[in-house]
Amino acid sequence: MKKALRIIYMGTPDFAVAPLELLIKEGWNIVAIITALDKPQGRGRKPKSSPVKLLAEMHRIPVLQPPNLKNEQFLETLKSFRADLQVVVAFRMLPEVVWSMPPLGTFNLHASLLPDYRGAAPINWVLINGENKTGVTTFFLQQEIDTGNVLFQEEESILPEDNAGSLHDKLMQKGAKLVLKTVEAIALDTVNPKRQDPSKSLHHAPKIYRETCEINWKQPAYEIHNLIRGLSPYPTAWCKIGSKTCKIFDSEVLQKESDLNPGEYATDNQTYLHFQTGKGMVAVRELQLEGKKRMRIADFLRGNPLTKRDGNSGGTA
Incomplete structure (x- = not known):
């Protein structure tokens, strides 16, 4: 050698x-x-x-x-x-x-x-x-x-x-x-370099910008979930809750629908925060609201109650 x-x-x-x-x-x-x-x-x-x-x-x-x-x-x-x-x-x-x-x-x-x-x-x-x-x-x-x-x-x-x-x-x-x-x-001079096949159907992996990271709640839940995991822990997917930016680090796809519009959320202000998407719902499991530290959802809701329209459905992101 x-x-x-x-x-x-x-x-x-x-x-x-x-x-x-x-x-x-x-x-x-x-x-x-x-x-x-x-x-x-x-x-x-x-x-x-x-x-x-x-x-x-x-x-x-x-x-x-x-x-x-x-x-x-x-x-x-x-x-x-x-x-x-x-x-x-x-x-x-x-x-x-x-x-x-x-x-x-x-x-x-x-x-x-x-x-x-x-x-x-x-x-x-x-x-x-x-x-x-x-x-x-x-x-x-x-x-x-x-x-x-x-x-x-x-x-x-x-x-x-x-x-x-x-x-x-x-x-x-x-x-x-x-x-x-x-x-x-x-x-050892044992390499055998091979040309890349340009005829294949290829995906691209361009640089990530802040605009790339913004969540579009009109997309299906599984696409939003993949965006969140693909950007976690950095640079992190984000949305607006009220006037504040919210980074989302962890999520789960829920196989259910609601009467909410995409971007609106349901919460009990104790254990869950569910966003309606273009198809299905996304449960947020870990997030960071602007000016706050990163938290699991129950810890976040305990100190940061979100506004609600009624007992079952929530506000708008």
Whole structure:
């Protein structure tokens, strides 16, 4: 095994930590880390390092944080590490001058079964679309995003109780093992890259914006439930209750109808809050009203009684 292979690792968030940890644990030679700039956070707006940077510093691995990936000084520094291979996990789009630099190429870990769900938010969109299967893919980078030749794939079942948070964690662990498998195969020259089939009917996984997260109560209950789980715990589906924004983290589809209009709710102000949708009802199980903390529904109703029209039906969201 060629563990003397010189590897540069690129990544920023938590999803990129597990693969890096595993490569380090298995003794691979990570010569440098490239990650995002420190971001000001909190009331004091103090710069905060990315999870990948914190891990790199723990293992005393050099860290590069270029604001511009085409900067000549950065490119010269990158060349000076004489990397044989670059590994990318949850990082920004790379210019060709960067991904084409190492002789063994640059591969990326993507949290879907490519070519399906290309884009920035595959974990969210497979849940929003109600899929029961997804996975992880490693592939060599090329010019168009998420289109390079596939190296390895592993499937992962999506359970009814999964949300974006739980699926993220499962794919992070499965992805870490796939990154290790890919590095080992490249080192042994046993990879057999396969072209992605563009003829398949594909879903897209574009970046999530605040508008994407707004609940449309005219949609069927199962679609709203999938939106909620696909955005939980972050960035979170939301609606308005009265004049205040309400984030919804957990829900359940109820196989019943009411005489309410979509967006109106029924509540006993003790144990339940049920919203009428375009078809069926959604029971809210965990939420956060603007200015309040995140709570289970019974705890929320105990301290935040909602206005009601009568004893059986409720107000309007």
